[in-house]
Amino acid sequence: MTVEVTEVHLFNVEREEAQTAELWHAITEQCLADWEGEWLPELFRAMQRLRRAGVDRAHWPQSRHWDWRRKVEVLQGMLANPGFSIVCDGLTQGMMIVDTVKHRGRLDDQQGQHLVYVEFVENAPWNRAELFDPPRYRGVGSLADDRAVVGIERDRLDNDDKFMLHLSQVVRNGLGARAGTCIDPKVQIVDGKGVCVVSCQRSPEPVFLRWKGIETEKDGDFFARSGPGTVKLSLEDSQKYITTRFGTERPGLRMG
Amino acid sequence: MAARRTMTLNLTEAEMAVLVALSEKKEMSKTALLRQALRIYQVIEARIESGDKLLFENEATKEKAEVMML
Numbered sequence: 001m002t003v004e005v006t007e008v009h010l011f012n013v014e015r016e017e018a019q020t021a022e023l024w025h026a027i028t029e030q031c032l033a034d035w036e037g038e039w040l041p042e043l044f045r046a047m048q049r050l051r052r053a054g055v056d057r058a059h060w061p062q063s064r065h066w067d068w069r070r071k072v073e074v075l076q077g078m079l080a081n082p083g084f085s086i087v088c089d090g091l092t093q094g095m096m097i098v099d100t101v102k103h104r105g106r107l108d109d110q111q112g113q114h115l116v117y118v119e120f121v122e123n124a125p126w127n128r129a130e131l132f133d134p135p136r137y138r139g140v141g142s143l144a145d146d147r148a149v150v151g152i153e154r155d156r157l158d159n160d161d162k163f164m165l166h167l168s169q170v171v172r173n174g175l176g177a178r179a180g181t182c183i184d185p186k187v188q189i190v191d192g193k194g195v196c197v198v199s200c201q202r203s204p205e206p207v208f209l210r211w212k213g214i215e216t217e218k219d220g221d222f223f224a225r226s227g228p229g230t231v232k233l234s235l236e237d238s239q240k241y242i243t244t245r246f247g248t249e250r251p252g253l254r255m256g
Numbered sequence: 257m258a259a260r261r262t263m264t265l266n267l268t269e270a271e272m273a274v275l276v277a278l279s280e281k282k283e284m285s286k287t288a289l290l291r292q293a294l295r296i297y298q299v300i301e302a303r304i305e306s307g308d309k310l311l312f313e314n315e316a317t318k319e320k321a322e323v324m325m326l
Binding site: 102 | 284291295298299
């Protein structure tokens with residue numbers, strides 16, 4: 001069997017850095033062996049800890065009774081139920097089975113349309129923050145969700161050029177014309193659907209977000225990366241950050 | 257990318273019209289629509305082989321009609 005493999009990235013919590021991983025478009029025998037030989041023993045130990053700590057059974061992992069081998073055997077060969085797995089450091093870090101036939105959209109603008117329904121998704125026990133502190137990898141669930149590709153066709157613009165023009169205009173509206181020159185959108189085909197990949201260059205100057213009047217500062221809000229997340233800096237914090245990072249003063253700020 | 261094979265599909269005008277209409281209605285390419293049809297056909301066959309019936313139910317009247325798969 002030929003298995004499609006895509007390079008992806010997980011966040012290694014201990015090293016605080018991204019780590020290359022593989023998204024396998026299948027659940028292989030290796031995955032099932034990892035589940036039986038690595039996941040289950042860890043899961044049992046984690047449940048033992050929860051029990052000894054007096055945690056109610058209602059809060060134990062729901063997937064503790066799942067039998068992935070049985071699920072894969074039953075759905076083997078069914079085109080409607082493809083499986084996916086994420087492999088990193090030679091070990092399976094997550095598995096997912098979706099259904100592409102039995103569920104339809106219910107939102108007004110998706111009424112009756114096909115959708116990808118996640119039937120089963122499970123993270124390796126050591127990646128679950130509720131079982132292991134700290135977890136080993138973050139991002140497994142998000143990668144699994146990303147397999148549900150709907151394509152830019154859902155935005156209902158006439159063609160790819162119009163989609164990219166619209167995207168560029170949205171970026172200019174929110175971040176300004178100069179910041180708009182730092183992004184480079186391209187359309188690629190994934191699973192037969194158009195997906196817009198946006199490459200960003202680092203801006204040589206600070207960039208402020210003004211979006212539909214919800215910004216808290218007149219000249220826009222300033223965001224900075226902090227670990228795996230992004231935080232909005234206060235007016236004074238942003239000034240200090242901008243002075244250190246760019247050697248300029250934040251526009252609109254007049255300190256004492 | 258998983259190995260893909262190409263085939264030529266001969267359709268009548270009427271069949272092609274249905275394919276075009278459905279692919280527009282479902283906002284899918286013709287290839288994606290045929291793939292989806294194959295998935296659904298396989299699910300129906302598997303369920304019927306395991307002894308299930310294919311029924312349509314009118315949500316309002318609760319009237320059920322069995323679809324005979326020949």
